[in-house]
Amino acid sequence: MIYRRMLPVLAVLCVGLPCQANDGGPHETSGAESTAARVLKSLPREWSGSSNRDCKTYEDKNIDRLSPSFAASAAAFLTAFVEVHGKVTITSAHRTAQEQACVCEGEKGPCAGRPRIVKGKKGRRYVKRTTSHHQDGIALDVRAGTGSDEEFACLHEFAQLNPHFGVHFPMRQRDRPHMEPATRPSAIFRLASLGPLLRKVIPCAKMRIMLTDQPLD
DSSP: OOGGGGHHHEEEHHHHHHOOOOSSOOOOOOSSHHHHHHHHHHHOBBBOOSSSSSOOOSSHHHHHHOOHHHHHHHHHHHHHHHHHHHHHEEEEEEOOOHHHHHHHHTOSSSSSOOOOOEEEEGEEEEEOOOTTTTTTTTTTEEEEEOHHHHHHHHHHHHHEEEOOEEETTTTTGSTTTTEESSSOOOOOOOGGGGGHHTTTTOOOHHHHHHOOOOOOO
């Protein structure tokens, strides 16, 4: 069960709005910094080490450019996960086109934003370019704990078991840290139902076993 000290944070993040991101595009924070941005900035942030160099896509400027509703969903979800299971680290948030190109340097496999040659009809080849959801402000890369297989499995399971937070990990094993807004809202955080929903936060089974010293049998 989620601890009561989480209630004020999640209430501010989700009252009166779906705890779900569905508005694409980066947004600069204007005026007072949003509660969601403050929550995300309070989490550990560092380079993942997967590219050739540190592109610094985890800084305050990158958090501020996230879609506001996705930032609220992500902040609520990560707050709940930390409360129940422990540490998470943000390794990338919004990216400009230049930052995306930097991230693609050294990445193994396909990388959105990296031009690639594809074969079309009649054998003709052409250059195809794609845009990352990071560039739209609706993606975060997050690492659970030390980044072990078990910890990432728990992070993904936590999102599946608690769909009311409105986030998921669509790339699964191909890109384990990559989190986006869920495509189908299954619940809405509103003031009248905030308490009951929060009490239904379900921990992942694997991490609960990992964090206990009790024998399994």
